[in-house]
Amino acid sequence: MTDQKDYRTYLELQFKTIHDTLERIEGQTRLTNGRVNELEKDLDQAVEWGRNVVDTRVTNCPNIKRFEKLEGQMETLHTKLEDAMFFIRHPKLFIGTLVVLVLAAIATIVKEYIL
Numbered sequence: 001m002t003d004q005k006d007y008r009t010y011l012e013l014q015f016k017t018i019h020d021t022l023e024r025i026e027g028q029t030r031l032t033n034g035r036v037n038e039l040e041k042d043l044d045q046a047v048e049w050g051r052n053v054v055d056t057r058v059t060n061c062p063n064i065k066r067f068e069k070l071e072g073q074m075e076t077l078h079t080k081l082e083d084a085m086f087f088i089r090h091p092k093l094f095i096g097t098l099v100v101l102v103l104a105a106i107a108t109i110v111k112e113y114i115l
Contacts, residue, residue, distance in 0.1 A: 087094040
């Protein structure tokens with residue numbers, strides 16, 4: 001069957017079409033890779049520029065001392081609120097303690113005035 005001239009011509013034509021399609025895909029891939037490489041170079045340059053900007057920024061801000069003072073005040077406030085935060089984190093314990101205190105107060109009132 002492969003000896004027939006018409007069949008061979010048909011197969012060569014089909015493979016030529018496939019080969020041409022693959023060559024176009026390969027060419028397009030090369031163009032795309034070239035563009036990606038150019039964009040990666042641009043990205044690398046942008047990252048380098050950004051690092052340079054961060055490294056050379058001015059750090060003599062006149063408000064740094066005020067920020068440090070506020071930071072100290074915030075830490076003080078945080079330590080003062082730790083007790084209140086305990087009751088917020090454990091509301092059942094807070095309510096239980098409150099109920100016990102109220103019952104103790106009622107028991108004291110009953111003991112003093114009624115009995």
